Amino acid sequence: MPADTTLQDAPSLPTSRRRKLVMRAPKFSFANLLNDLRKLVRYRDLLYTLSVHRIKVRYKQSILGVSWAIIQPLAMVVILTVIFSFIVRMPSEGLPYALFAYVALLPWNYLSTSLTSSTNGLVSHAHLITKVYFPREILPLTYVVAALFDFLIASTVVVALLIYYRVPFTLNILYVLPIMVILTLFIIAAALVLSAAQVRFRDVGVAVPVALQVWMFASPVLYPLTAVPARLQAVYQLNPMAGIIESLRRVVLHGAAPDITALSVSASISVALLVVSYCYFKRIESTMADVV
C-alpha cells in the first residue's frame, strides 16, 4: 500500500465545539429564520468564492475581458443618443441626453442582469443541489454580486461623463450609497423569489425577460419622470424603480437631495419584501433537491 502521503489525524475536537444540527419537516419559526441566517454567515466564503468564479468565468477567454462591462451600456447609450437627440427630440431635463440616459441605464442593467441570470441560478446548478448541502440562497446571490461588479466597473464612465460635460459635483452625490443599498435589497428579494419559483414553474424563466422589457418602458429610464402625465403620476410612482432611478438622477446630475420620505418608503418596502421572499425561499429550499 502506498504510504507516501498520509494526513495528520483529525484532532478530536472538544465536545463543546461540535455543532448540533436538528432537521425536521419545514416549519416557519423565528428561531429557524435566525438559524438560516447564521448558516449563511458561516458559508460566506462560498458566497465569495462562487461570485469571484462567476465573474472570472464570464470574462475568461474573451479578449476585451472586463471592458465588456463598459462597452455594453456605452453602445446602448450611443444608439439611444442617435435616436433620441438627433432623430426624435426627447426632453432630458436640460442635460446631455447621453448622460441623462446612462445614469438610468446603469441601475436598470444591474436589475435586469441580476434577475435574468439569477432566475436560472438554481435550476442550472441542479447537479450541485442534489449532491451537496449549502445554503441555496448563495446561488442567486452570486449572480447579484456579479452584476453589481459590472455596475461598479461601468459607473466609472459616469464619472468621466460628468467631468466631460462639466456637471458640478456636490456632497449630495453621497446619497448614491443608500440608494444603491435599497436597490440591491430590492434586487435580492426579487432574485430569491424568481429563482425559487423557477424550480417549480419553468414558465418564470421565459416570463422574466418579457416582463423586464415592459417594466423598462414603465420606468423613467429613457424619458424623464416629468414626461408622465400628471393624472398617471400616482399609479406610476408605485413602481419602485421609478423612485430609485429618479432619486439617482437627482443626486448625481442635479446635485440635489433626494425625496427623503419617498426614499424611506422604498427602503421599508425593500426590507419587507426581502424578509417575505427569504421566508418563501427557505420554504422551497427544504425540498428543492426533490424537484429541481
Place this chain on the structure above:
Amino acid sequence: MLDIEFNQVSKKYLIRKPSAQDGGSRWRNLLRRRADFWAVRNVSFAVERGEALGIIGHNGAGKSTILKLLSSITAPTSGEIVVDGRLAALIEIGSGFHPELTGRENVYLNGVLLGMRRREITAKLKSIVEFAGVEQFIDTPVKHYSSGMYLRLGFSIAAHLDPEILLLDEVLAVGDAAFQAKCLDRVTELRRAGTTIVFISHNLHAVSRLCERTLLLNRGEVLMDGPTNEAIAEYERILFHLTPSAPHGDPIIAKPQDAEIVSLTFQDSSNRQTNSFRTGDSLRAVVQYEVTKAIEDAVIEVYFYSIFGNLHCHFSTGTEGPPLTLSPGTGVVEFFCPEVALEAATFNVDVGIKRRGSRASEFVDCKRAAVLNVTIGKTVAGAFHMPHSWSLGQTNSALVGEPLDADLKLARLN
C-alpha cells in the same frame, strides 16, 4: 454519546401519475393527481460516536434517501434527525468541479462547497495536492485532467475536511486499484482516529470489512439492525428468495425463432441448486436452451457482471474444445468451475448464444438471467482469489523455493 439520531423519520415524494394520453388539457395535466411515494417510512436508528454503521438493501430500499436526509440535502416529511458534529459526505466525488477553472481554483471552489473556510483550505492546500498526486498540474484547467486525476483530487479535498462524521457512498468503487486502496487506507485511518462513519453500499464485502453494525433496509423500512454478518446473511436470504432461477430479465433476441434460453441454474459441490457461493467453493452453471434451427459453430457464454455493470469474468464454450453445433431441440450445457475466484459481492449473470467470431450475442442474449451471490470464504485481499499453494525452501540453496504450482485456471475464467 450519540452522533446521529433518526427518530421516526419519514420522507414522502410526490410522483406525478402518468396520464393515459399525454397532451389533453395542459391545465388538467397541472391538476393531475399525484401519487405519494414513501421512500423512507418510520425509520429510527442511532449511531454512537466512533462507530461505523453500514446500510445495505436493494435499489430503491431508501439508502440514498437516508444519505440525502443525513447530509441535509432534503428535509424529512416527518420525524426528527439529529446530527452532532461536522459531517462530510463523500458522494459523487468532484461533482462541484468546473472544467474551465484550474486545479487550484477548483480545490477552493470544492472546499468551500463542502463547508470549509478559505484560510483552512490555504493551510491544507499543499497536503491536498500531494495526496492527490497532481502537483505538476495544479495550475492546469481540470478539463485537461485524466479521470483518475479528477477523482483523486476530489477525494483528497473531501478527505481533508477532517470530518467528525463521514458519509460514504459507492465512491470507493471508482478509480483504479491503487486509488481505491488509498481511499480505504484514509477511511480506515479516520476510523481509527475516532470518526463516526456511515457507509452505504452494495458491496457487502466492503461493508463487512469496515462496519461492525449494519442496517438492512427494505422498501423504506428498517428490516434489521444488528451485527454486520447477520444483516448480510439476512439480505442474502431475501435476495435468494426474490431471484427466480429461470430467466426473468428481458431477453433481447435477434432471431427469436432460432434459440431461447430456458433456464440458468447454479449447483454447489453436492449438486444442490443455490445462488449463494463462498469464494473457493466449486460451482456448476447449468444452461438449458432450446434451438429451433441448427446453429453451426455456436458459442454459449455466461457473463458475470458486478452490480455496477463491470464484466468480471465469463464462461465460454468457445475457449477450448471442438466446434459446437446446436441441433434443433432442447439441450443443456454445463460449466464447471472448481474454485470460485470472485470476491464476496453480488453479480448479475447474463447468458448469450452467438456464432464464433461474432461480437454480439446474435441468437439470444438474456440479460440478468440470474443473480449470483458470493460470500466470504477463502480470504480475498484484492479483487479476486487466485488459487495457489506454497512450500518452504532453503534460503542457502541455489533455488530460492520451488517454482510454485500456481493454478492458472484463472486465466481461463477471466
